[in-house]
Structure formats: structure tokens, C-alpha cells
Amino acid sequence: MPFGINETMGQYSELFMLLAAGTYTVAFIAFAWDLAKSSKALRAVDLKAAQAGAAAKVPVAAGVGAGSSGARLDGPADRAERPSSSAKAGGAGTGVVTADGDMKYATERRVPARVAVALTVLAAVIHGAGVVTRALGAGRVPWGNMYEFLTTGAFLVAAVFLLSLIRRDLRFLGTFVVGLVIIMLVAASVAFWTPVGHLVPALQSYWLVIHVSIAVLSSALFTLTFAMSALQLVQSHRQKTVGADGVDKLGFMRLVPSALSLENLSYRINAIAFIGWTFTLMFGAIWAEKAWGRFWGWDTKEVWTFVIWVVYAGYLHARATRGWTGTRAAWLSIVGYLCVIFNFTIVNTLFNGLHSYSGL
Amino acid sequence: MSERVNVKKKQSAPVAEAKAQAALPTLGPKGMLRWAWTQLTSMRTALFLLLLLAVAAVPGSLFPQRPANPATVTQYIKDHQDYGKLLDTLQLYDVYSSVWFSAIYLLLFISLIGCVVPRAIAHYKAMRSQPPRTPQRLSRLPEYGTLVIPSGAGIPASDAINGAAGLLGKRGYRVEVRDADGALPSLGAERGFLKEVGNLVFHTSLIGVLVSVAAGGLFGYSGQRILVEGDTFVNTLVGYDQFNPGTNFQSSQLQPYSLQLDKFNITFDRESKGKFGQPIDFAATVTTKENPDAPPKQETLKVNDPVSLGGTSIYLTGNGYAPVVTIRDGAGNVAMQGPVVAKLQGQNYYSSVVIKVPDAQPDQLGFVGFFLPTAFVNDKNVSFSADPELFNPQLTLNSYYGDLGLNKGAPQNVFELDVKNLTPLNARNLAAGGITLAPGSTYTLPDGKGSISFDGVKRYIGVDIHHNPGQVSALVFALLAVAGLILSLYVNRRRVWVRTGTAADGRTMVEYGLLARGEDHRLAGEAAALRKLFSTEWQLTDNSLTEDSAASQQTPSRTSDNVPGSDDNAAGSVTTPAGPTGPEKDQ
Numbered sequence: 001m002p003f004g005i006n007e008t009m010g011q012y013s014e015l016f017m018l019l020a021a022g023t024y025t026v027a028f029i030a031f032a033w034d035l036a037k038s039s040k041a042l043r044a045v046d047l048k049a050a051q052a053g054a055a056a057k058v059p060v061a062a063g064v065g066a067g068s069s070g071a072r073l074d075g076p077a078d079r080a081e082r083p084s085s086s087a088k089a090g091g092a093g094t095g096v097v098t099a100d101g102d103m104k105y106a107t108e109r110r111v112p113a114r115v116a117v118a119l120t121v122l123a124a125v126i127h128g129a130g131v132v133t134r135a136l137g138a139g140r141v142p143w144g145n146m147y148e149f150l151t152t153g154a155f156l157v158a159a160v161f162l163l164s165l166i167r168r169d170l171r172f173l174g175t176f177v178v179g180l181v182i183i184m185l186v187a188a189s190v191a192f193w194t195p196v197g198h199l200v201p202a203l204q205s206y207w208l209v210i211h212v213s214i215a216v217l218s219s220a221l222f223t224l225t226f227a228m229s230a231l232q233l234v235q236s237h238r239q240k241t242v243g244a245d246g247v248d249k250l251g252f253m254r255l256v257p258s259a260l261s262l263e264n265l266s267y268r269i270n271a272i273a274f275i276g277w278t279f280t281l282m283f284g285a286i287w288a289e290k291a292w293g294r295f296w297g298w299d300t301k302e303v304w305t306f307v308i309w310v311v312y313a314g315y316l317h318a319r320a321t322r323g324w325t326g327t328r329a330a331w332l333s334i335v336g337y338l339c340v341i342f343n344f345t346i347v348n349t350l351f352n353g354l355h356s357y358s359g360l
Numbered sequence: 361m362s363e364r365v366n367v368k369k370k371q372s373a374p375v376a377e378a379k380a381q382a383a384l385p386t387l388g389p390k391g392m393l394r395w396a397w398t399q400l401t402s403m404r405t406a407l408f409l410l411l412l413l414a415v416a417a418v419p420g421s422l423f424p425q426r427p428a429n430p431a432t433v434t435q436y437i438k439d440h441q442d443y444g445k446l447l448d449t450l451q452l453y454d455v456y457s458s459v460w461f462s463a464i465y466l467l468l469f470i471s472l473i474g475c476v477v478p479r480a481i482a483h484y485k486a487m488r489s490q491p492p493r494t495p496q497r498l499s500r501l502p503e504y505g506t507l508v509i510p511s512g513a514g515i516p517a518s519d520a521i522n523g524a525a526g527l528l529g530k531r532g533y534r535v536e537v538r539d540a541d542g543a544l545p546s547l548g549a550e551r552g553f554l555k556e557v558g559n560l561v562f563h564t565s566l567i568g569v570l571v572s573v574a575a576g577g578l579f580g581y582s583g584q585r586i587l588v589e590g591d592t593f594v595n596t597l598v599g600y601d602q603f604n605p606g607t608n609f610q611s612s613q614l615q616p617y618s619l620q621l622d623k624f625n626i627t628f629d630r631e632s633k634g635k636f637g638q639p640i641d642f643a644a645t646v647t648t649k650e651n652p653d654a655p656p657k658q659e660t661l662k663v664n665d666p667v668s669l670g671g672t673s674i675y676l677t678g679n680g681y682a683p684v685v686t687i688r689d690g691a692g693n694v695a696m697q698g699p700v701v702a703k704l705q706g707q708n709y710y711s712s713v714v715i716k717v718p719d720a721q722p723d724q725l726g727f728v729g730f731f732l733p734t735a736f737v738n739d740k741n742v743s744f745s746a747d748p749e750l751f752n753p754q755l756t757l758n759s760y761y762g763d764l765g766l767n768k769g770a771p772q773n774v775f776e777l778d779v780k781n782l783t784p785l786n787a788r789n790l791a792a793g794g795i796t797l798a799p800g801s802t803y804t805l806p807d808g809k810g811s812i813s814f815d816g817v818k819r820y821i822g823v824d825i826h827h828n829p830g831q832v833s834a835l836v837f838a839l840l841a842v843a844g845l846i847l848s849l850y851v852n853r854r855r856v857w858v859r860t861g862t863a864a865d866g867r868t869m870v871e872y873g874l875l876a877r878g879e880d881h882r883l884a885g886e887a888a889a890l891r892k893l894f895s896t897e898w899q900l901t902d903n904s905l906t907e908d909s910a911a912s913q914q915t916p917s918r919t920s921d922n923v924p925g926s927d928d929n930a931a932g933s934v935t936t937p938a939g940p941t942g943p944e945k946d947q
Contacts, residue, residue: 005631197635201642205664268881271849278845282838291664293582293675293826295834296573297428298456300421310414314407319879321403351421 009137010196014189016130017151021185023123024158024178030116031174037112039252103168103257103265113171117162120178124158127185131155137196143212144199146348150188154181156220164224168265172256176227207287211280218276219340221269222312226337228266229330235259236327263326267319270333274312281305300351304343311336400467401474409468416464420455423447427454469567476563483556490536491548494857501857501873503887509898511866520860520868520898521545527893528856546859555878558847561840568837576830580606581613588682588699588820592620595670595825613827615670620647622658624679624819628748637708637748644676644821661823671827678822680704680711683731683755686813689720695810696720699818702731703775708745709733713755714777716764720810724764727812728777729757729795755814757795759786759805785809853877854886870894 131152135142142148161177164170199208234250236259242248256262284305289295296302315332318324387395399405424432433453437444451458498504509515515523518540525535525547533549583600585593593599595617627641644661648669659667666673682699689695695717702711715727734747735754743756760782766772785806788794792806797814804811858872872890876883894900 007632195632195635197632198629198638198640201639201663204641207664264881267879275842275846275849278842282842285838286835287664289831290666291675292677293666293673293824294828295831298420298425299428303417303421307414307417310410310417314410314414317403317407317410321407323404324407347421 004139005196005198006137006139007196009133013130013134013137013196016126016133017185017189020123020127020130021182021189023119023126024182024185027116027119027123028175028178028182030112030119031171031178034110034112034116034171035175035252035255038110038255042254043251103170103261105169110171113174116174116178117165117171120158120174121162123178124155124162127151127155127158134196138198140199141209141213143216144197144203144208145194146192146344147188147194149212149216149344150184150192153216153219154184154188156216157181157184157223160217160220160224173224173227173231176231177224180223180227202291205287205290207283207290211283211287214276214283215280218273218280219344221273221276222337222340225266225270225273225333228262228269229333229337231256232259232262232266232330233327233334235262236330259326263330266333267329270312270315274309274316277305277309277312281309300347301343304339304347308336308339308343311339397474400471401478403475406468406471406475409464409471413464413468416461417455419452423452423455425453425455427457465570469570472563472567476560479556480560483553483560486556487553491534491550491855491857494538494546494548494859495873498857498859498871498873501875503874503883505872505887505891507870507872507891507894507898507900508863509868509870509900511868513868513898515868515898517543517860517862517868518545520870521547521858523897524858524860524870524872524894525549527890527897528858531890531893533854533856544859544861546857549856549858550854552851552853552877554847555851555853556848558844558849558851561844562848563844565837565841565844569834569841572830572834572837574830576606576828576834578606578608579613580826580828580830581609582824582826582828584677584822584824586678586701586820586822587619587621588701589621589624589818591820592618593823594618595672600825615672616651617654617670618649618652619667619669619674619823621645621821622647624821626679626748626819639748642676642679661821672825673827675824675826676821677824678704680820680822681709681731681733681750681753682818682820683713683753684815684818685715685755686815687715687717687720687725687727687810688812689717689725689810690723690808691721692810693721695725699820701774701820705730706745708748710745712775713757714775715757716766716774716777718764718766720761723761723809724766725805725810726760726762726764726777726779726782727757727795728760728779729755731755733817750817753799753817755795755797757786757797757812758784758788759795759809759812760784761809852880852882852886854880854883856890870898 131142134148134151138144138148143152157177158181161170161173231253235253235256238248238250238253239259248254257265284302285295288297288299288302311332315329315336318329318332424436426433436453437448440447447453451460455461495501509520521537521540525537528535528547528549531551533551535547535549537545537547539545581604583603585599585601587593595614597603597611597614621644623645625641625643625645626639627643629635629638629640642663645658646661646667647656647658648667649656650670661667661674661676663676666675668674680702682701684699685696686694687696696715696719700713700715702713704710705712709732711731713727713729713731715725717725717727730743732743732745732752732754733749734745734751735743735756736746736752737743743754760777760779762782765778765781772778784790786792786795795803795812797803797812799814799816802811802813853876855875855877856872858870860868860870863869872887872894874883874887874890
């Protein structure tokens with residue numbers, strides 16, 4: 001073996017993971033605070049607008065419309081690619097959605113959200129240190145068992161989320177994503193904890209680096225779209241009920257873009273993740289051919305990887321089939337993610353198969 | 361894929377009644393077939409079959425499968441008397457070759473072919489035809505803009521359209537200029553034909569993968585063999601312990617190469633506490649010969665690192681210990697000598713041993729017991745293996761004599777001894793006790809039945825030998841499929857129309873519109889890029905690019921559509937059930 005085990009490094013890694021989980025928790029609270037505070041502020045604005053609007057309804061709406069377009073710098077090019085983006089003209093009146101359909105950053109500052117993002121960045125840095133020290137401690141890539149897969153996967157979820165924040169205002173996803181990251185870290189430490197160790201011979205292959213890294217990355221992307229699809233369902237339900245009787249019980253959802261914007265963005269991320277999953281499947285088959293002598297043998301893990309692939313393929317097709325867009329597509333995306341979770345937890349631990357490398 | 365709009369209307373009672381009374385036109389057998397074909401090849405059916413395929417694949421992970429593990433299936437049926445047989449009737453132990461699973465994927469692939477072929481023909485025609493005619497009202501397109509070239513610039517309408525055509529051509533559009541010298545010259549342009557090509561390649565490649573897998577099943581073969589250190593495997597039918605030929609296999613396909621196991625080394629983890637004693641490296645040194653006359657070649661066979669020989673690949677799939685024993689019979693002759701493959705049973709190479717000695721005289725002998733590489737006895741007086749390496753190897757055996765039943769010709773499992781017709785000689789509960797041997801020791805059987813010596817320990821490996829002629833083409837098709845998938849998802853098919861005209865005051869007016877076919881979130885970006893290109897070409901000032909009011913003035917239809925006049929509209933426009941793919945849905 002070229003690299004030895006460094007137990008001290010492994011202990012540092014676990015300390016980092018613990019610290020990261022703690023920091024994520026504070027970030028989670030900040031994100032939740034942001035949602036609560038912003039929705040409160042929005043309600044107050046609503047109330048004022050309603051009072052003022054009773055006297056002069058038209059000027060308010062017009063003023064808001066002009067204000068929102070004036071705040072935008074990118075001009076006509078960016079206007080209304082989709083019918084949905086008219087949502088941003090809804091303004092502070094009685095609009096169902098305040099958030100920008102394009103998920104671009106608005107001008108007003110949301111202090112709690114900024115704090116939350118900063119905390120998430122800090123947590124991710126600590127988390128990254130945990131992943132790196134784990135890799136150094138084991139002298140190899142940090143995804144050789146379920147503990148490592150989960151901790152590295154959670155790090156990627158956080159990293160992808162933070163990276164996408166650079167271009168899009170997805171802070172409304174914060175509570176959801178950071179919450180999932182915390183769950184993943186806790187699950188890893190409580191249920192799947194494994195000390196640093198060498199790989200079994202079956203895993204000693206460069207395909208481990210290729211196959212598993214793409215699998216983790218795709219899973220991280222699927223995690224993001226799962227959050228979006230879940231929000232999409234809530235939002236679409238809310239848009240319907242608020243549209244019908246005007247009572248808005250989920251005020252904080254105004255910070256979340258419209259269901260259609262969510263659907264469009266999650267479709268784009270799912271498309272990337274689907275390509276990643278296709279590679280996972282393919283590279284897995286190539287590795288299986290090298291390790292076991294056949295590229296496909298309906299091993300339980302292969303079955304579920306295939307099922308996930310088919311479900312997301314169905315999702316992509318559903319988007320092009322009338323009557324299957326919107327809510328149904330969101331459900332397919334959620335079912336796909338549930339399959340990912342099932343594949344990771346139940347199949348790894350309870351099913352017998354060639355992929356029994358949980359390290360438990 | 362053909363698709364019908366799903367018309368859901370609440371029918372009033374009289375209408376429903378009238379509908380029930382109305383005689384449906386008879387389709388006839390031909391019409392029925394046509395109807396069935398249209399149904400099968402519709403997108404809705406394809407989607408349904410796809411999801412059904414996902415559901416149908418699941419039972420294969422819930423129940424043991426025959427191809428992977430026939431013995432487990434037999435055991436499962438035995439253990440579940442109540443429904444085990446029923447599951448077998450439903451082919452739930454052979455899910456992936458079952459009638460119902462095959463029916464789903466074959467229907468899916470027929471549906472796929474029925475969809476791909478017409479689409480390929482349609483796309484071929486589309487690629488050879490000119491972009492569609494310029495719409496009357498470009499302002500209705502999802503992306504629309506206007507530019508005004510001042511009258512002093514010296515760019516008449518016809519020059520402007522030609523300039524636009526040139527720019528679009530450079531950008532990869534196929535352009536057709538219409539009515540270039542008329543009052544309102546226009547052009548139609550289209551790009552992104554690779555999107556549909558990618559889509560077709562993806563789906564066709566899936567068929568290719570399926571065919572490759574089928575070819576592998578027809579012409580391939582696989583087999584297993586156990587090799588003790590020093591053993592040689594020759595690639596002939598008798599050389600295999602187990603052989604699984606493909607449907608069209610012929611024994612002439614086997615090349616008579618040979619592979620000898622010289623040495624097998626295992627490295628165990630002596631570092632980490634949690635995984636102490638876990639194997640971390642397996643390495644088999646083998647000598648191979650391409651054919652009986654070829655020069656020998658030394659190679660290393662490892663997990664994840666198969667040896668390729670004579671069109672096959674040889675994989676290291678298992679290993680264990682083989683204690684070497686010498687057994688003398690009652691007459692004092694050596695009845696058996698050599699390694700006995702011990703079958704892994706538990707932790708640390710705790711293995712079971714079965715020795716059958718049919719050549720022993722006057723009585724045949726049989727031994728059953730265990731081999732422990734590092735024997736240890738716990739406080740309950742139970743032996744176990746404390747380490748995978750040979751620190752304290754031990755053979756503990758019971759012995760029997762009588763008729764082994766091998767002479768009748770019925771096949772027997774070499775790892776099991778049927779003691780029904782045998783008389784016990786050594787066992788814990790007998791006066792003679794059990795046999796416990798350390799390397800180098802000999803035990804003399806009671807009643808002068810002979811003796812057994814434990815001479816030493818060798819290692820053995822299990823190898824899988826595979827020949828799959830379909831796998832290279834499966835890989836090629838899979839790669840093609842991915843390439844097609846990426847093209848179909850990331851190439852955007854777009855149409856652009858430009859129309860120019862001359863205003864009364866001599867300015868040249870340009871209007872353009874863009875339309876995407878299918879999902880295209882970058883259409884607005886393309887519109888902006890084109891606007892910039894046009895402006896640079898005609899040296900227009902930048903403020904026309906960013907000036908919001910000018911744009912909205914020129915696009916009155918859009919402004920009124922999108923900026924709601926009352927706040928009720930703001931809510932209403934969000935919930936408008938607009939499809940995600942824009943105005944044109946062509947899938």
C-alpha cells in the first residue's frame with residue numbers, strides 16, 4: 001500500500017465534521033429567520049399597500065411596475081423570456097409571489113439572508129477541511145464507504161448550492177438545502193460512522209475516483225432539484241388557493257419564485273444531473289466489467305441505479321408530454337430522489353449484492 | 361412523437377346520451393391496427409411504458425434471482441412454502457428474462473422505433489427544406505425587437521437584410537432571404553438541427569445497446585474454475601468446474617490456452633483498528649500460454665485487473681485455503697494425496713472441508729470438518745479462527761467409512777458428504793473422538809481403516825472466465841447515446857426572422873423575432889446577442905440597446921400583455937398555465 005493510515009488525521013476530520021454541522025445549524029436558523037422576518041416585512045408592506053390602494057388603486061400598481069423595471073439594469077434583453085417572468089411586475093401589491101422569476105438578485109438587502117449565506121460558506125469551508133483531512137487520513141479518495149460518501153456528498157450539496165448562489169438568488173432554498181446537509185452529516189456520524197481504513201481490493205481501482213465522484217455529484221444535484229420540486233408543489237398549491245380565495249397561509253413562500261420558474265430551473269439542473277447519472281451508470285458498467293467480468297448483471301445496486309435513470313428519463317420525457325408538465329413532473333422528480341435515497345440507504349445496508357461496501 | 365391534445369370537457373347529460381347512441385364508425389382490422397400503432401407510438405404510451413419498466417425492475421432486487429444465485433432461490437422456495445412456488449410461477453426469480461419484463465421493454469423499444477423512424481424522416485426533410493416563411497406579425501414571437509437605422513447611414517432596406525443574413529450565416533444559421541428587392545425584404549433563418557439529430561442518435565443507440573447485449577447472450581460464454589497453487593487451467597470444456605454457454609455457443613470457439621497459478625499472495629490490514637485483518641490486496645502470479653506451443657509468459661492477476669487471453673478475460677473472484685493431506689487406506693496404500701479446497705464459511709477464513717476417498721480399500725472413506733488458519737478455542741470450548749493468516753492452522757475432522765455412492769454415476773456436490781449410508785468412525789460423541797491435526801501430524805483411524813496426514817497448506821483462487829462479443833459494441837453505443845443526449849439537451853433549435861422596410865422619412869426600420877423549438881432558456885440571451893451584432897454592423901448607438909422605454913414603445917403588444925393594468929392581473933398572470941417550452945411544442 002502506497003499510503004498509510006493516519007488515525008490522528010481521521011480524528012481531526014471528525015472534529016471538523018462536528019464543527020461544520022454546528023455551523024450549518026446556526027446557518028439554518030439564520031435562513032429560517034430570514035424567511036420569517038421577510039414574510040413579516042412583506043405582510044406589513046401588504047397592509048400599507050392595501051390601505052393606500054383603497055384610495056388610489058391604479059397609481060400604486062403603476063408605480064410598482066415602473067419601479068421594478070427601473071431597478072433592473074439589464075434592459076429589454078432580459079425581459080420576460082417566459083410568460084412567468086411577468087411575476088416580477090406583480091410588485092408589492094397583493095401578488096402571490098414577490099420573488100423574481102429569473103431568480104436574479106433584487107436590490108433590497110436581506111441582512112439575515114446574508115448572515116445565513118456567510119455562515120453557510122464558513123460551515124462549508126470547515127466541512128471541506130473535514131473531507132480533505134479524511135482523505136489524508138485514509139490516504140485515498142474520501143468516498144470508500146457510506147460514511148465518506150455521505151460526508152463528501154453533503155459537502156458537494158453545500159458547495160453546489162453556494163456556487164449557484166453566485167449567479168442566481170436561490171437563498172429561498174437555504175433552509176431546505178442546509179437542513180438536508182445537516183441531516184446527511186448527522187446520519188453519517190450516527191448511523192454510518194466508520195473509522196479511517198484501507199479499501200477492500202474490489203474498490204482499489206481508478207474507477208472508484210471516476211464512477212463514485214460522478215455519482216456523488218449527480219446525487220448532490222438531485223438533492224437540489226428535490227428541494228425545488230418540493231417547493232414547487234407547495235408554491236403551486238399556494239398559487240391556486242390564494243388565487244381562489246385570497247387567504248395566504250404560507251406568507252414566507254412569497255420569497256420563493258413562482259412554481260413555473262422553479263419547474264424550469266429544476267428541469268435544467270435535472271438535465272445536468274441526468275447526464276451525470278448516465279455517466280455513473282456507464283462507468284459503473286465499465287468498472288463492473290473489469291471487476292466482476294460482466295458489465296451488467298442486475299445486481300441490486302445496478303437495478304436501482306437503472307430504476308433511478310429510468311425515472312429521471314421519464315421526468316425529461318414528461319416535460320415534453322402534454323398533461324405531464326408542472327405538478328406531475330415535480331412528483332416524478334421527487335420519486336426519483338426518493339429512489340436515490342432508497343438506493344443509498346436500504347439497498348446498501350439491507351439488500352445483498354455485490355455493492356456491499358457500506359463499511360458497516 | 362405524435363401526440364394528441366387531451367380534451368377534457370365536462371359533458372352535459374344530453375351530450376353524453378347522444379354520444380352513447382351514436383354509432384361509432386367501424387374501423388375494420390386495418391383501422392384497428394393503425395389505431396393500435398398510433399397508440400403504441402404515442403409519447404404518452406412511451407412514458408407509461410418507461411415508468412412501468414422502472415416499476416417492473418424493482419422485484420428483481422427484492423427476491424433472489426436465478427441467474428445470479430440459483431442455490432439461494434432453491435433455498436428461498438424451501439423456506440417459504442406458502443408463496444415460494446407462486447412467486448416462481450410469476451417468474452419473480454427470473455425477473456429480467458421473464459415474459460412480462462421482456463414484454464414491457466420490447467413494447468417500449470417497438471414504440472421507440474415507431475417514433476424514431478418517422479421523426480428521422482421528418483427531420484431529414486426539415487434539414488433539406490428552407491426555413492419557414494416569415495410570419496406576418498413578428499411581434500407575436502416570444503423574442504422580438506426593432507432597430508432603426510438613421511436615414512443618413514446609407515443602408516437601405518435591402519442592404520440591411522443582406523447584412524443581417526451574413527451575420528446570421530456566420531452564427532451558424534441557415535438563412536433564406538425573401539423578396540430582397542421588394543418594399544419589405546425579409547429573411548428566415550434556422551439553426552440547431554443537431555438537437556434533433558442528437559435526440560435520434562440517443563434513442564437509436566439505446567436500441568444498439570440492447571442488440572449488443574442480446575448478441576453477447578447468443579455468442580458469449582462464461583465459466584468458473586478453482587485453481588490451487590501449482591494447478592493449470594486449460595481452456596477446454598473439461599477444464600471448467602462450471603460452464604455457461606450462450607445460446608449459439610460452439611466448443612470450437614474455445615482457444616486452448618493455458619493458465620497456471622504459481623503463487624497467490626494476500627496482504628492483510630495490520631494498521632487500522634476497526635478493520636484489522638481485513639484483506640487489502642490480492643495478487644496471483646500466473647504463467648500463461650496463448651496456445652500449447654506458445655512461449656510461457658508470467659503475469660499478475662488481481663481484482664480489478666483481469667488477464668486477457670485467447671479472446672477471453674480472466675477475473676480473480678475468490679480465494680481460500682487448501683490443506684494438503686495424504687490418506688492411506690486400510691491396506692496401507694496411499695488412496696489420496698493432494699490439496700483439498702476448503703470452502704469459506706465465516707470470519708477469518710473459517711472454512712469447511714469435505715474429503716471423499718473413493719479409492720480407499722477395503723472401505724471407501726469420507727471426512728467432514730473444518731479448517732482454521734489460526735485456531736483458537738474460546739471459554740465455551742468452541743473453536744474459531746482468530747486471524748486470516750496461517751498462525752496456527754488446524755484441521756478438525758469427523759470420519760466415516762462405507763459406500764460413498766460415487767460409483768452409481770449420480771452427480772454429487774464435492775463440498776457435501778452424504779452420510780446416510782456411511783458408518784461414523786471419528787466424531788466428538790464417539791469413543792474415538794474427533795480428529796484434530798496440525799501441519800505435519802498424522803492420525804491413525806480406528807479399526808485399522810487407515811490414516812490421514814496433514815502435510816501443509818496451499819492457497820487457491822477462484823477465477824471467472826468470460827467471453828462477451830457484444831460488450832465492445834455495447835460500449836460504443838452507450839458512448840454514442842451519451843453524445844446524442846448531450847447534443848439533444850444542449851443544442852438549441854432556433855428560428856429567426858428579420859424584416860426591413862423604409863419609413864416615410866427615409867430611416868430604415870428593422871424588426872426581428874426569435875422562436876425556439878422546444879425548451880430554450882437562452883433564447884433571450886440569443887436575442888440580445890443578435891441585437892448587439894446588428895447594432896455593431898450598422899453602427900447604431902448603444903443607447904438603443906439598453907434603453908428600456910424605447911424597446912417597450914416598439915413592442916406594444918408585449919408590454920400590454922405583460923404589465924398588468926390592475927393588481928388582480930398580477931396574480932392571474934402567474935397562474936396562467938403556460939407550458940414550459942414556449943409557444944411551440946413539437947415533441
